[in-house]
Structure formats: C-alpha cells, structure tokens
Amino acid sequence: MLKSLNLQDMRQKAYQALDQRARAITAGLGLNELRALMRGEPPTEKPNPRYKVHTTSFLFHIRPRYYEAGSTILTHTFRLGFFTSFFFFVELFTGLILMIYYTPSPEKAYESILNLLNNVPFGQMLRDIHRLGAEAMVIFTTLHMLRTFLTGSYKKERSFTWLTGVVLLGITMFLSFSGYLLPWDQLAYWAVTVGTSMAEAAPLFGNEINLLLRGAPDIAANGLLRFYLLHVVLLPLAAILVISIHYYKVSREHGISLPAYMEEGNVPPEVKKAARQRIDFIPDLLTTEVFLVSLGILLLVLGVTVFNYHAPLESVANPQVTPLDTKAPWYFWWLQGMLKLGDKILMGVILPTIVVLVLVGLPYIDRNPHRSLYKRPIAVALGVLSVLILVMLSYMGLPQYGIEMEPAQRIIQDMSPQEGAGPLQRLPFEELQLGSYQVNVNEPINMCPNLDFGCPAFEAFFRLYSDRVNQAIRKGDLPAETQAVVVIEDWQKDLRKITLRIVWPGEDGKSKSYERIVYLHANRGME
Amino acid sequence: MNRINLQILLGTIMVLATSVVVLFYGLNEEKRMAEAEEAQRGRAIEQGAALFEAQCSRCHGTQGTGIPGLCPPLNDRYFFDQRMKDVGWSGTLEDYIVATVSSGRLASTRPQLYPGQGTPAMPAFSDHFGGPLREDQIRTIAAFITNWSETAIAIEVPPTPSGPVVGTDITKELPEGDPAAGEALATTLGCVACHIAAPTGPVWLAKDGEPGVGSHAATRITQPDYTGKATTPEQYLFESIVNPNIFVVSGFASGVMPQSYANSLTDQDMANLIAYLLTLK
Known part of the structure; x- marks a missing residue:
C-alpha cells in the first residue's frame, strides 16, 4: 500500500495525464512543446509536432505552415x-x-x-x-x-x-x-x-x-x-x-x-x-x-x-x-x-x-x-x-467646389450648418447672452460684461462671422452696405433662439436678406 | 530577449491597457447614458421649437400664449395643472399633447372661449391623418410645449362682455372711444400677436415707409379691389374686426382671423379699439 504512494510515480502520472489533455486540445502539442514555443525554442520532438497541427486542426489547416523570410x-x-x-x-x-x-x-x-x-x-x-x-x-x-x-x-x-x-x-x-x-x-x-x-x-x-x-x-x-x-x-x-x-x-x-x-x-x-x-x-x-x-x-x-x-x-x-x-x-x-x-x-x-x-x-x-x-x-x-x-x-466632389451658393447663404451655412455642428452649435450655452449684435457696429471685444469671465468663445465666433462678412464685402460678393446680425433671444427655459441674418441691397434696389433661425438647448451636448 | 518573448510581453501589456481603458469607460457609462438622454431631450426641444413656430404659433402664439377668441394658451398654468383633470385624461400630459396634435379637434371643447377656426376647430397634424408631421416630429413639439411647465404663468381669460354686444352692423352709432383703453384691449385680446409681434396679419405699425393701420383705413376703402361696404375709415376698421373675410389685404390668407368679435365686444370696446387703431398713422 505504502509502496504504491511513490511520489515520483504520481508526479509522472499527473504529468502524463496533463500532457495527454494538452495534446488533445492543441491537436498534437505536448506540455514540453508548449513550453518551448513560449520561449521561442526549437521543436522538442521529431517529426516536428508544430506542423502536425496544420493537418489535424481546421483553423490551422487553412493557415500557411510558413512564410518566406x-x-x-x-x-x-x-x-x-x-x-x-x-x-x-x-x-x-x-x-x-x-x-x-x-x-x-x-x-x-x-x-x-x-x-x-x-x-x-x-x-x-x-x-x-x-x-x-x-x-x-x-x-x-x-x-x-x-x-x-x-x-x-x-x-x-x-x-x-x-x-x-x-x-x-x-x-x-x-x-x-x-x-x-x-x-x-x-x-x-x-x-x-x-x-x-x-x-x-x-x-x-x-x-x-x-x-x-x-x-x-x-x-x-x-x-x-x-x-x-x-x-x-x-x-x-x-x-x-x-x-x-x-x-x-x-x-x-x-x-x-x-x-x-x-x-x-x-x-x-x-x-x-x-x-x-x-x-x-x-x-x-x-x-x-x-x-x-x-x-x-x-x-x-x-x-x-x-x-x-x-x-x-x-x-x-x-x-x-x-x-x-x-x-x-x-x-x-x-x-x-x-x-x-x-x-x-x-x-x-x-x-x-x-x-x-x-x-x-x-x-x-x-x-x-x-x-x-x-x-x-x-x-x-x-x-x-x-x-x-x-x-x-x-x-x-466636395459640395464646396463648383456649386454656386449666395455668398450670404454660404457664410451662414458655414457658421451654422443645417445638419451637424458648426461654430455656432459649439458655443457654450452660458455665453449666449441675450442681445442683438451687428457686424462692424459691435466689436468682438468685451461683449459680455455681465459674465465674470466674459464670453471668449462667443467673441471668437462673432469675430469669425465679422471676418467672413468683411471678406465677402472686400471681394465684392456683397455690397458695402451689407448688414449682418446675430440676435439671441431667450425662448424658453434653457432654450435660446438665435437668428443669423444678412441683409444687403440687391441690384434692383430692393433689399435682400438671408436668415437662419437656430434653437439651442442648454443640454444639447457638444459634438 | 527574442522576438517572440517581446511580442508576448508587448501583447500582454496592450491587452491589459485595453482592459483598463474599457474598464474606465465602463465606469462612466451610467453617467454618459444619462447625459445622452438629456442631450437627446434638449435636441427634441430645439426641433420642437422650430416646428411649433412653423405649425402652431399662428394660432397658439409664438410664445404659446394663445389668442383669445381663437385658440387656447399652452404656456399657461391652467394647461399644466388642471387641464388633464378637466378633460378626464388618464395618460401623461405629453401623450395628451401628442394625441391632440396628431388627430386635431373636430369641435372645440370650450366653444365659447376658443372656437378655433370653425370645423375642424383644430386640424389633424399627423401624416397618418392627412397632416404634415411625422409621429417623431409631433413628439418633439410635445417636448417643447412641456418644457414650459415650470415657467408658465396663469393667463387671464378676458371677461365676457357685460351688456349688449356690438353686432355686425358697421353703420351703427358708437360712443366716444378712448385710445388708451383700446390699446390695453388689443393686448388682452391678443391682436398684437399677429398684427404687431409676428406679421401673420397686416401689420399695424408704420414701418419702412409703409404707413400704419390708421392711414391704411382711409386708403384701403378707395382701392379698386376693395370688396367691403365701408365708406369711412372708422367703418373700415369696424368691418375688419367683425367681418374679417369680407376684404382680405392682398398677401394674407382668408379665414385666419377669428370671426367671433361681433359677439364678444361691446359698443364701447369697439369704439376704444377704433380710436386706438386710428392713432397708428
């Protein structure tokens, strides 16, 4: 009875059992071989058991046995x-x-x-x-x-x-x-x-x-x-x-x-x-x-x-x-x-x-x-x-290329696109201070004296808008009398109504305008 | 260290790094989902605001204050606190709005106060019933309207006239009018919503070289396309208020203005209104 409790013998038997399991699972790789694999050592048995896997396992069968260096x-x-x-x-x-x-x-x-x-x-x-x-x-x-x-x-x-x-x-x-x-x-x-x-x-x-x-x-x-x-x-x-x-x-x-x-x-x-x-x-x-x-x-x-x-x-x-x-x-x-x-x-x-x-x-x-x-x-x-x-x-192929759009429409579309987020949509809600701001009348400096830290993002937005309008005037796309405004109204709890409007005298003397009304909610989240 | 060891080491590090990033991302998921829901509601309110302006504001006012004698106010304490109990609605207020907007109202529930535009009192807006809006658009309108719930104030319903009403005879002799009282009345009646605030009806105030309604009253009756019966500016204004469809200024739609004023204003109210309007040269 005692004799049969040979420790050496038991270890060997356990090892063999595990080794067999491993070979069954890996389709032919024994424990020794796995150890050699992880260490990047050459195969331990002959014929090379690493190739055997490619014939016994479907997933390895569809993979190549080797690439050329x-x-x-x-x-x-x-x-x-x-x-x-x-x-x-x-x-x-x-x-x-x-x-x-x-x-x-x-x-x-x-x-x-x-x-x-x-x-x-x-x-x-x-x-x-x-x-x-x-x-x-x-x-x-x-x-x-x-x-x-x-x-x-x-x-x-x-x-x-x-x-x-x-x-x-x-x-x-x-x-x-x-x-x-x-x-x-x-x-x-x-x-x-x-x-x-x-x-x-x-x-x-x-x-x-x-x-x-x-x-x-x-x-x-x-x-x-x-x-x-x-x-x-x-x-x-x-x-x-x-x-x-x-x-x-x-x-x-x-x-x-x-x-x-x-x-x-x-x-x-x-x-x-x-x-x-x-x-x-x-x-x-x-x-x-x-x-x-x-x-x-x-x-x-x-x-x-x-x-x-x-x-x-x-x-x-x-x-x-x-x-x-x-x-x-x-x-x-x-x-x-x-x-x-x-x-x-x-x-x-x-x-x-x-x-x-x-x-x-x-x-x-x-x-x-x-x-x-x-x-x-x-x-x-x-x-x-x-x-x-x-x-x-x-x-x-870009829509900006070769498709004519009214200059005023182009500017407003770039400031606040119909879909997705533009500069206007990215403004923090609290910087949208109520008021009417006109390009070349209001300066994009110190626009929100009521806010402790001012409204740098809105000022940057307004500067961009002013620059775009003035650029169009310089290029002659819009007449010099063009008026461009941003109107911000309080519409509801946590909801502001923003109107971007550009008014210019047309060639026939009648005034023309393009405007876009955007509603922004405090919780809309940024994109 | 050979190539395989290096790859195993780096691979393990990267798998761990991925797990850490995913774990931290996952810890924030509850908050992110809550924020996404808030943002989605915010956007629904934005879209609802634009749709309300386009579809509803003509009758219910741009700020939802309603138009007396036409459509009930929605930005109103009564609407949020009492309305559902009065009509015996068992669902949510949002569902009530969706149901009403979708199918409209064949007949007004309060015909004395808000007769609406006749039959139907309110048209159906759902595209299932021949209207212009999809279900999800109607939901955004409901989101916009319910966003008034915290700020809505009680809107006073103008008192029903005391004494005999003015009727539709425009040649009737009227008492002396008071322009200040007329101006106050124009505000409580909600005239200003369409004639001053939004250009739904002909504008009253002088603007861009166009004279005000006081001057128009004198010139419109001499126009060749004039179809009414008035012979003086006072009669013209009288007629326009009690029988608005007999002559509609070109560029505006017929049947928009309520036709109930003949039965809701007294002689004195009418005189005040006319006196006020004549001051707007």
Missing part, C-alpha cells in the same frame, strides 16, 4: 492585408451585437440608434468601433491594393489573386455604403439618395437598378429593408466567399511575394537564400498575429475613447428637406467630382466602368515581367498619376 519584412507589406481582414472580423463581431438593438424600419430605425446610445451600456462604443472599423477597412483595402501595385505583386501567378482583390475592394465599399443608410438620419438618407441616383445614370437599365436598390422611386421602408439585408446578409456572405478564395491563393498556393530586389535584383546568392528561409507559422507568425490583433484592438478602443472618434448621427431622415451641402460618403467623392465635370452617362457610368475594367485587367494589360519600381517606370508613373487624379477628383 523575405516576405515578412514590415516595410514590404506593412501588414495591410492582415489588418484589412482584422477589421472585417471586428465588423462581423460588433455588427452581430448591433443587430440585436436594431430594427430596419423607417419608424423604428432612428429610435433604435437613440436607444442604443441612451440605454445600452457600451452601446455607443460598439457603434463607434463599428463605424471606425468600417472606415479603416476601406482605407486599408485601398492601401493594400496600392502596395500590391507598387511592389508589382499582381504579376504572373498572382494575377487571379489581384482580380479577387478588386472584387473585394468593391464589396468593401458597398458593405460600407449599405451600412450608411441604416441609422436613418439625414446624413444617411441623402448620402444614399445621392449614391443610388448615380446608378440611375446607367443607360438602358439604370432606372431598373435604381428601383431594385431603393424598392420604390424614393428610398423608404422597402429601400431601408433592402439595404439592411444587403448589409447583414448578402454582402458579408459574398465577402466571406471571396476573402476565402483570395486568402487561399495566398496561403496555399503562392505565398506572399518577396520584395522585388530579392527575387530579381542583382543581390548576392546568400541574400536570395536567406529570403527564401522559412518562418514557421507556429510559433513565430502566430505570435505576431496575436500581437497585431491586440495592437489593433487597442488602437480601435483608444480611437473611440481617448481620441474621441464618434460615429455621426444627424437629425432623423426627412425626405421633404434636402440639407445644403449634401454629399456622398467620402470614398465616392471622386465619382461626384467626375459627375460635375460632364455628362452623367459618360462621367457616371462609362468612365467608372472603364476604370474598373482596367483595374480588373491590370495583370493582363501590364505584360512587363519585371516587378522592381525602377524597371517599370511607365506603370509606376501612371499609378502615381491615378492616385493624384483620384485625390483631385475627390476634392472636386
């Missing part, structure tokens, strides 16, 4: 593709939770967002992360594509991967765009109205596409439901499918490309050999990925807390009122810019189609076998030029 250089990939898929998973995760609180109907949609912000703990954070992740995903997809273009990684056997990438860029943009409508606020409603009206320009079936998307001539209950289903079912499924194909090509077929100079450059053979050296997925790449994921999550959380990024929410959608300065989401500004340049069909349909076809067919059009930047100057020059054109077109 040269392709893991940070400045070669910047981990752009990795982060794009990271954001995709962030969107899936946050999106699934957001779905719990959302109702896709015009009566309830906006209310459910307000409820999410007011009554759901971490609701605002989830929404902000979902929005930030979406913006980041569009940016990272584009940058990933640009990187692939510049390193010439779309050539030869990677042509098809490039093609799936172009499809993914489209899916990403439409995922983001379809999500735009869901809060059912003015921003969403009009951005999507502008966006879908571009589809209308398509010849022959443009009207049908538009009807199919909107479910009616104007966006209403049907349109919202369609966009919702696109956003939560069809597009994510399509994305998962194409991402799988895209990733399969990379992980199973041809790996990440090596930097061009290592592949085709005039470098010593040992550099080429070192570049081809294998870096195992377990533990090196896996550790790096977990590290990058924690970095990504930290950055997202910091973005919506410390850096104060908040998903915008304007007033509830109103099909009867088109706010001034309506614009499409930023990644479609280039298209709006093009539409301003000319014919709706040429600029809105034919040219964008050509752009897409060129992107899709790039590996087949560009037959230059070299990958190095220096050996394909024309392709690189064209690429840089397209980026510049894209930026310029996006600028031209």
